[in-house]
Amino acid sequence: MSADPQCQAPLLETVMTTTGTDGVVNCAAMGVRWGEREVAFWPFHGTRTLRNLRAHGEAVVHLTDDVLLFVQSALGRPQPAVRAATEISGSVIEQASHWRELVVSEITPAGARALVRAKVVASGTGAAEPAGLCRARHAVVEASILASRVRVLGAEHVRAELERLQPLVDKTAGPREREAMAYVREYLADHD
Ligand SMILES: Cc1cc2nc3c(=O)[nH]c(=O)nc-3n(C[C@H](O)[C@H](O)[C@H](O)COP(=O)(O)O)c2cc1C
DSSP states (O other): OOSOGGGSSOEEEEEEEEEOTTSOEEEEEEEEEEOSSEEEEOOBTTOHHHHHHHHSOEEEEEEOOOHHHHHHHHHSOOOOOEEEOSSSSOEEETTOSEEEEEEEEEEEEETTEEEEEEEEEEEEEOSOOOOOOOHHHHHHHHHHHHHHTHHHHOHHHHHHHHHHHHHHHHHHOOHHHHHHHHHHHHHHHHHO
16 A cells, blocks of 8 residues: 555455453454555544554454444444464454454554554455345444444434434345344443
């Protein structure tokens, strides 16, 4: 990737694993500029991900179609099956279709977030076939982003947006997407 990762590779929604000083593996949904040799991402200050990266500058970013894992990584503390990464001391999520192992090269404050640049030191692909585009999956991902920002956006706004997204789930979801949307709604009921 060139010197300006913000304007180059597309921003893909990933699940990122990092490891805490206590050895606990953390999963977080994270938008990442997905370059082949370098990636960039913007964790908010206060996230466990940023704390872990400052203490131990390694991570694994994963692509997955599993929206329930996405939603849980944004709003909860999932513990998917993992195995050891090959080039770093990190964890690869078993069900991921693609992953990249990262070593952080730079963490720069950037307003409410930090800009993290990292080198890709290993990558891999899983056995799972791409699941294809699905409107319900995209709707659930949008819903979970909104829910993860409910304190900033306000519960009323987030609930109105969910009403707009729900028909896409009703029309096009399978069981996994329905379960993921229900997870978002339960989270909102507990946090508004
Ligand atoms: C699709 C998606 C993308 C997200 N992208 C980011 C991001 O770029 N930066 C960030 O800090 N949080 C992002 N979030 C929210 C985090 O996943 C959420 O705040 C999570 O709780 C942070 O986890 P942590 O405290 O365990 O690190 C995103 C959520 C979703 C659903």
